[in-house]
Amino acid sequence: MAIILGLESSCDETAAALVTSEREILAHALAGQEAAHRPFGGVVPEIAARAHVDAMTPLVAQVFEESGLSLADVDAVAATAGPGLIGGVMVGLMTGKGLALAGGKPLIAVNHLEGHALSPRLADPDLAFPYLLLLVSGGHCQLLLVEGVGAYRRLATTIDDAAGEAYDKTAKLLGLGFPGGPAVEEAAKAGDPKAVPLPRPLMGSDEPHFSFAGLKSAVLRARDSGQYAPEDIAASFQQAVIDCLIDRTEQALESVGDINALVVAGGVASNAAIRSALQALAVNESLNYIAPPPWLCTDNAAMIAWAGAERFAAGLTDPLDVPARARWPLDADAAKARGAGVKA
Numbered sequence: 001m002a003i004i005l006g007l008e009s010s011c012d013e014t015a016a017a018l019v020t021s022e023r024e025i026l027a028h029a030l031a032g033q034e035a036a037h038r039p040f041g042g043v044v045p046e047i048a049a050r051a052h053v054d055a056m057t058p059l060v061a062q063v064f065e066e067s068g069l070s071l072a073d074v075d076a077v078a079a080t081a082g083p084g085l086i087g088g089v090m091v092g093l094m095t096g097k098g099l100a101l102a103g104g105k106p107l108i109a110v111n112h113l114e115g116h117a118l119s120p121r122l123a124d125p126d127l128a129f130p131y132l133l134l135l136v137s138g139g140h141c142q143l144l145l146v147e148g149v150g151a152y153r154r155l156a157t158t159i160d161d162a163a164g165e166a167y168d169k170t171a172k173l174l175g176l177g178f179p180g181g182p183a184v185e186e187a188a189k190a191g192d193p194k195a196v197p198l199p200r201p202l203m204g205s206d207e208p209h210f211s212f213a214g215l216k217s218a219v220l221r222a223r224d225s226g227q228y229a230p231e232d233i234a235a236s237f238q239q240a241v242i243d244c245l246i247d248r249t250e251q252a253l254e255s256v257g258d259i260n261a262l263v264v265a266g267g268v269a270s271n272a273a274i275r276s277a278l279q280a281l282a283v284n285e286s287l288n289y290i291a292p293p294p295w296l297c298t299d300n301a302a303m304i305a306w307a308g309a310e311r312f313a314a315g316l317t318d319p320l321d322v323p324a325r326a327r328w329p330l331d332a333d334a335a336k337a338r339g340a341g342v343k344a
Helices: 034-040 045-067 086-103 112-123 163-174 180-188 213-225 230-255 272-284 301-313
Strands: 003-008 013-020 025-032 076-082 107-111 131-136 141-148 151-156 262-265
Touching: 003 045, 003 086, 003 301, 013 045, 013 301, 025 045, 025 301, 034 045, 045 086, 076 086, 076 112, 076 301, 086 107, 107 112, 107 301, 112 131, 112 141, 112 262, 112 301, 131 230, 141 230, 151 230, 163 180, 163 213, 163 230, 180 230, 180 272, 213 230, 230 272, 262 272
Parallel strands: 003 076, 076 107, 131 262
Antiparallel strands: 003 013, 013 025, 131 141, 141 151
C-alpha cells in the first residue's frame, strides 16, 4: 500500500490530503477564499496566490497531525503543476518540490484535469477503463474518452466560455453573489425553466464542441429587457446549459465504442440538476453512471493525491525541475478547435 501526499492550489482553493493506493482518504484539509474574492465578484489571481502562500504549509501540517503520520511515512508527493492560475500553481508545486527534496521522496506533477478525470475511480473502485468523461468546471468543458492513466482522447471542448464560467458570469449579471455556480443553482430552484427563451448554442450541430458565450450574452439581454424575474432567468439559463451538455454528450456517445460508464467530474458536476439529467441519459443509454460526491467534484487535494497514486503505480514520476504550467491539455494531439478562447 502506497501513501501519497497531495497538494492543490490551481485556483482559489488551497488543499492538502493523504490518500492511500487502496482508496482510503487518511486526511484532507482545505482553505477557501470566498470572502477575499466576493467583493470583486470573481477570483483575483494576485489575491489567490497570496492566500495560497499563507494557507499551504499549515494545511500540510494539519493533515499530518490528523493522520498521525509524518513525511517519512509518505511514499510520494503529488502536486498540481497546471493548468490554472500560474501564481497559485507555483505555490503548490514549489511546496511539493520542497517536501519531496527534504524527505527524499518521488515527486509527481499532476495535471489538474487528470485529477478530475481519475477522481471517479477514487469514489468507485469498480470503475474500469475506458469510460466517457464529461469534465465540466469553471475553466473547462470537455468530453474525453478516458482509456487509462495518462491516456485521454479529447472528443469535444468549448470554443469560448466553459459552462462554469458562464454560470459565474450569469450570477454576476443577475446580482446573485459569489461563488456564482451555487448561487445560480439556488436561484433556479425558485424559477421557471421555460420562462425565458434562451438559445442552445451548437445544439444539434455536427460540430462536436460546446459554446456558452452566446448564452451568456442572451442572459444579459433578458436581464436588460426588464421582462423577467432573476429566478426565471437563472432557471432558464440552467436548463439551456443542461440541454447543451446532454446533446453534446449524446453525440459523443455515438462516436465511441464500448465503454464501461458515463462519468461526470469537475466543479459544475456538483450541480444537482446537471447530475440528474446525466443520470437519466445514462439510464436511457443502458450505461453505468458514475458521479463522485459533490465535495470531490470541486477542487480538492484528495483527487490530486489519488491521481498521484495512479501515476505512482504506473511508475510515472517527475524531476524536480518540472515546470508549472498555466495551460496543459490532457490530449496534446487533439485537433485544435475553432475559436480564440479555446480551453485546451
